[in-house]
Amino acid sequence: MFTGIIESSGEVIATRKDGSNMEITISSTLTPELKVDQSISHNGVCLTVTRIQDDTYNIVAVAETLQKSNIGLLTPGEKVNLERAMVFNGRIDGHLVQGHVDSVGECVSCTPKDGSWEYRFRYPADFAALIVEKGSICLNGISLTVFDVTDTEFTVAVIPYTYEFTNISSVKSGSTVNLEFDILGKYVARQLSLKE
Template structure:
């Protein structure tokens, strides 16, 4: 599990396209400082498993499903990425519950800089809008953010200078694709309200 607090901006240093998969090598001195084979690291909000690590670079295998359902398929050497290690059980919970399971890909449609923050408007896949509420949580490229406004198939987030400096959202441009993960609690609530009361399988005597 993650919290959406990006630890560092990494860089893709190599990409090897395989049959129905891709192998990415990513530079991230901080997240590799205690990483080992089998550990989980979120890359732009996608939970991936470390298969090799050496000299500040870790390697991950990305299967076709992840390439298809996220923006990872567009990454090339030189691309910058948000990185976060899995949260330790005794760690500080700074963001919100983030699974690293991308629900869809949005598109940045407007960036409006202001004196103390920048407002970013994102076009959202229609099937995700029911999970998004004003002042609720959303994960954008692995960054835990608060929804500042909700429109017709779009949302807005307000980015403070620290977020712009410490994440790749500070490099974003209109037309860029971003990975979105909605609040998992909303999905569970929907599932529970749709399924109704659980029927007991035990027979009464």
């Protein structure tokens, strides 16, 4: 489990196809604190550390992950949002996030707002029941509050700290982002569907 509060960033050093999987090498200041078999959120995708060497570590994304996220589009030199799994003896500053990406969204616009930025995203209508006005969404691993929600689009506001500390600053119109909808909404929607 994660909170959607980005802890650090990493840089993609290399990617390599391995059958239907993709192995990714990441360099990060977090590397010395990691261990093999640890779960880390990469742009909102929970992936397991498989190897550590010096200041780099490796992760493997399987076909299902590559199909439902934009992890397979990463290239060397790109910045990746990182968050280690949450510890259950502290505050949850974001919201409960599993690191299981539901879909990819597309940036429709980015509008500077004199000290902040508003991003508008398009998402598949199949997920409309899982997003509510002033609810939470995890976008590239970042916990954000949504507003101006429709059945296919929503807006988020980004403060300067988040803009500078995460890779949201590289998101432009046409860019894709990983989306994870709120887990509580998923459980409610599931329960309601079973009663129909």
